Amino acid sequence: MTDTITNTRGSVTDVHTVACIGAGTIGAGWAAYFLAKGYHVRVWDPAPDAAPKVRQLIDAAWPALTQLGLHPDASPTNFTVHADLAEAVVGVGFVQESAPEALELKQNLLADIDAVTAADVVIASSTSGYSMTDMATRAKNPNRLVVGHPFNPPYLIPLVEVVGGEATSASAVQWAADFYEYIGKSVIKMDREVPGFIANRLQEALWREALHMIDNEEATVEQIDRSITDGPGLRWPIHGPMTTFHLAGGQGGMRHMLEHFGPSLKSPWTRLDAPELTDDLREAVISGVADAEERSVNDLIVERDAAIVAVRNVIDGIKGRR
Amino acid sequence: MTDTITNTRGSVTDVHTVACIGAGTIGAGWAAYFLAKGYHVRVWDPAPDAAPKVRQLIDAAWPALTQLGLHPDASPTNFTVHADLAEAVVGVGFVQESAPEALELKQNLLADIDAVTAADVVIASSTSGYSMTDMATRAKNPNRLVVGHPFNPPYLIPLVEVVGGEATSASAVQWAADFYEYIGKSVIKMDREVPGFIANRLQEALWREALHMIDNEEATVEQIDRSITDGPGLRWPIHGPMTTFHLAGGQGGMRHMLEHFGPSLKSPWTRLDAPELTDDLREAVISGVADAEERSVNDLIVERDAAIVAVRNVIDGIKGRR
Numbered sequence A, B: 001m002t003d004t005i006t007n008t009r010g011s012v013t014d015v016h017t018v019a020c021i022g023a024g025t026i027g028a029g030w031a032a033y034f035l036a037k038g039y040h041v042r043v044w045d046p047a048p049d050a051a052p053k054v055r056q057l058i059d060a061a062w063p064a065l066t067q068l069g070l071h072p073d074a075s076p077t078n079f080t081v082h083a084d085l086a087e088a089v090v091g092v093g094f095v096q097e098s099a100p101e102a103l104e105l106k107q108n109l110l111a112d113i114d115a116v117t118a119a120d121v122v123i124a125s126s127t128s129g130y131s132m133t134d135m136a137t138r139a140k141n142p143n144r145l146v147v148g149h150p151f152n153p154p155y156l157i158p159l160v161e162v163v164g165g166e167a168t169s170a171s172a173v174q175w176a177a178d179f180y181e182y183i184g185k186s187v188i189k190m191d192r193e194v195p196g197f198i199a200n201r202l203q204e205a206l207w208r209e210a211l212h213m214i215d216n217e218e219a220t221v222e223q224i225d226r227s228i229t230d231g232p233g234l235r236w237p238i239h240g241p242m243t244t245f246h247l248a249g250g251q252g253g254m255r256h257m258l259e260h261f262g263p264s265l266k267s268p269w270t271r272l273d274a275p276e277l278t279d280d281l282r283e284a285v286i287s288g289v290a291d292a293e294e295r296s297v298n299d300l301i302v303e304r305d306a307a308i309v310a311v312r313n314v315i316d317g318i319k320g321r322r
Helices: A025-036 A050-068 A103-116 A132-138 A170-182 A199-215 A221-229 A241-248 A250-266 A279-288 A290-294 A297-320 B025-036 B050-068 B103-116 B132-138 B170-182 B199-215 B221-229 B241-248 B250-266 B279-288 B290-294 B297-320
Strands: A017-021 A040-044 A079-082 A094-097 A123-125 A145-149 A159-164 A186-189 B017-021 B040-044 B079-082 B094-097 B122-125 B145-149 B159-164 B186-189
Touching: A017 A025, A025 A040, A025 A050, A025 A094, A050 A079, A050 B297, A094 A103, A103 A123, A103 A132, A132 A145, A145 A170, A159 A170, A159 B221, A170 A186, A186 B221, A199 A221, A199 B199, A199 B221, A199 B241, A199 B279, A221 B159, A221 B186, A221 B199, A221 B241, A221 B279, A241 A250, A241 A297, A241 B199, A241 B221, A250 A279, A250 A297, A279 B199, A279 B221, A297 B050, A297 B297, B017 B025, B025 B040, B025 B050, B025 B094, B050 B079, B094 B103, B103 B122, B103 B132, B122 B170, B132 B145, B145 B170, B159 B170, B170 B186, B199 B221, B241 B250, B241 B297, B250 B279, B250 B297
Parallel strands: A017 A040, A017 A094, A040 A079, A094 A123, A123 A145, A159 A186, B017 B040, B017 B094, B040 B079, B094 B122, B122 B145, B159 B186
Antiparallel strands: A145 A159, B145 B159
């Protein structure tokens, strides 16, 4: 892979204008986020009612963005809407594509964006499922095309998964990761393309198991939702599934947990087969929570409890207003 | 199934004393919760250091319980620890068994508890994996044995899954569900035994997919945790996975979502095969979010955004103290 544009690509701090290509829920949500971070946003969308729809979503998002803290230059009106693609990318330092999820549409659109955008600009796609290798096939300069996968709503959920395709340059992937970090996102930079990236694979496993349970009348939709909101869902904003299982091992942490509950991995608890708990996997998991282990289990428990109490109190307050 | 003890079983409001059988993390956690709700607690545990360990966990839990609100009669010292099982259940109105997760141990212990506990008292097991049908085999009165599965920590997570075994009376299951509701728990009463109940099946599907990803070096432990804490985990305390997908459908809700994303169910996004999206399953899912649909999608979005902002602010505050 060659990277012909590395030398001219500017610093992430030089960006002043961002293009949002496609203005549905995700695209307009990105626009709201970029505006809150003080950028000028140029929106492209072929729909005749794009402008009022974007306006409406930004207005709806603004109070939440204000609560989280606006950039000094932030303004909810600092955007323009364009029907012409070449016009939309004039002078932009970054492009976020959020068109509908259809492969051929993405292939053509990314090729079109690439053709009209200044050569030193990185172009990211919000795709939640396609690989950049598959999407970049028609673009002349696939080296600057990356996936920057957000979560709904993009103006509130920090996570962005960043990964390139086979023809993407490592420097473009790094630039995108740096830019998202710079604007306050929580970035997961992946070394290789995995269908569904990371979070969606995990969400999807849960969703598929839920559909199986509904299909077999083992649980209702309401029960599935409540089993998460009133159960594990209260722990997940503070500790992910791995640290949660680390704490399930008591003072012995993940090592004890795998020794104690490892055998039950073989139980038919889900329709997804468990992997063989090899020594390698065991050690990868144990050393992976090493960061957490540097803090004592008691310390993590105190943190978890404080988080659950605080989350329960804010959620109860919000539900009380229903 | 006959229920010989229904007529003498008291109201859930008549309980003043609860027995906690087994005083590990879960059992002592239950003790802390019952104390916070104003009950006298009798703890049984064969370990010589049971009393100081229970004391320690209750003291650690009490500040959080105080923040959530104590019963007027609540006292963190209103418990006794017993080495003799018969002594521990004297005068109790409910028994919560939380012994180590080993089938034969549970079978023998439940039989022993049943033998010494007054006939009108419901006995619940905290098991996270065994069915009551398998655990109740040695008890003389299996009709009053139910599963009351909590989530760690039981003093903070509201969810309790309640289900009987083949020999459990419907009235005992109902009594346990009523009692847990009465003391402020979020109860899911299941009609039939499903291995792993509901929440653990869902958690386990996610956990297995995570282990596969680590095994194949597709993601690190840290990335998996962060993909949840900074992503979907911020939505799950307010809206479960089904309502989350309802909102992923935009104004068209779950119906649009299934039409739009249904085909991608066939994609290899997880190692768990998807169920066939039959008309029946489709309708079950759509009508299942009917409660949510009675509130407009916009209303749900406003609620979701308020929750994410509030959760992010409390979590950021807690992380800032690290």
